[in-house]
Amino acid sequence: xxPYRTLLGEVYSALRNMQNExxxxxxxxxxxxxxxxxxxxxxxxxxEAGDAEAQYRLAxxxxxxxxxxxxxxxxxxxxxxxxxxxxxxxxxxxxxxPGESALIIKAAExxxxxxxxxxxxxxxxGDDGFPKDEKEAVKWYSMAAKAGDDDAQxxxxxxxxxxxxxxxxxxxxxxxxxxxxxxxNEAAKRLLAELCRNEDKPRRG
Numbered sequence: 001x002x003p004y005r006t007l008l009g010e011v012y013s014a015l016r017n018m019q020n021e022x023x024x025x026x027x028x029x030x031x032x033x034x035x036x037x038x039x040x041x042x043x044x045x046x047x048e049a050g051d052a053e054a055q056y057r058l059a060x061x062x063x064x065x066x067x068x069x070x071x072x073x074x075x076x077x078x079x080x081x082x083x084x085x086x087x088x089x090x091x092x093x094x095x096x097x098p099g100e101s102a103l104i105i106k107a108a109e110x111x112x113x114x115x116x117x118x119x120x121x122x123x124x125x126g127d128d129g130f131p132k133d134e135k136e137a138v139k140w141y142s143m144a145a146k147a148g149d150d151d152a153q154x155x156x157x158x159x160x161x162x163x164x165x166x167x168x169x170x171x172x173x174x175x176x177x178x179x180x181x182x183x184x185n186e187a188a189k190r191l192l193a194e195l196c197r198n199e200d201k202p203r204r205g
Contacts, residue, residue, distance in 0.1 A: 020046065020051065020053070020054075023042050023043075023046065023054075024053070024057070026038075026042055027039045027042050027043055027057060030042065031061070031064050034065070036061055036064065036065070036066035036067070039057075039061060039066070040058070040061065040066070040068075043057055043058045043061075044058065047076060047079075050083075052079075052080045052083040052084075052085040052088065053080075053085065055076045055077075055079045055080035055083075055085070055088070056076070056077065056080040056085050056087060056088040058073075058076040059073045059074070059075075059076040059077035059080065059088065059091075060073075061073070074092070074095070074096060077091055077092045077095075077096075078092055078096070080092075081093070084106075084110055086107050086108075086110035086111045086112035086115065087107070087112045087114060087115075089103060089106060089107040089110065089112065089115075090103075090104060090107035090108070090112040090114050090115035090118070091114075093107060094118075101128070101129055101130060104118060104119060104122075105119065108140060108143070111147075113143075113144045113147040113148070113149050113152075114144075114149075116140045116141075116143040116144035116147070116149070116152070117140070117141070117144040117149050117151060117152045117155075119136075119137075119140040120137045120138075120139075120140040120141035120144060120152060120155060120156075121137075121155070123136040123137035123140065124137035124141075124155070124159070124164075124165075133165075134159065134164045134165025134166075135165045135166070136165075137155075137159065137164075137165055138156065138159055138160075138164075138165040138166045141155050141156040141159065142156055145176055145179070148183075150179075150180045150183035150184070150185040150188070151180075151185065153176045153177070153179045153180035153183075153185070153188070154176070154177060154180040154185050154187050154188040154191075156176045157172075157173045157174070157175070157176030157177035157179075157180060157188065157191075158173070158177075158191065160172050160173040160176065161173035161174075161177075161191075174192070174195065177191055177192050177195075178192065
């Protein structure tokens with residue numbers, strides 16, 4: 001393999017990524033101001049060129065309030081999902097292929113925080129066709145929590161606090177509850193406040 005051609009390819013790839021990032025920043029600004037037509041115009045060339053992230057973001061415009069039909073949104077979501085875009089795969093599987101747990105697991109393994117959190121919930125409760133398995137719930141909650149999902153941080157902290165699927169560890173439990181509370185999670189704030197009140201209570205003997 002020609003090292004010069006390899007290096008040149010890497011440079012071109014980096015330039016494309018920089019250009020795409022600038023476009024995504026413009027898309028974000030357009031969405032924040034409600035200019036969905038502008039967001040569409042920015043994304044459509046990239047999506048039609050096969051960019052999975054652009055395809056996913058086009059599909060997500062429907063959730064932001066853009067006037068896009070479900071058929072169009074699902075079409076772009078499917079295109080991104082078939083390129084193994086983690087979040088697109090999770091959403092597509094959830095809405096268009098309900099019951100296909102293997103797709104949810106694949107999305108989680110690819111790095112979808114939403115899929116990881118959803119698996120944590122499903123294993124913790126035994127819902128959505130998954131067996132109840134608290135150890136698996138802790139495993140998936142941990143992944144989502146480390147990625148910054150505040151609900152997963154709360155759920156993980158709660159499971160560690162009560163020793164569900166993992167040994168009890170109050171220090172570690174408080175760590176995750178505090179991480180969740182920092183992001184504004186009200187349930188985490190309430191549980192931390194309750195823990196503090198119980199610690200402040202005078203002990204007998």
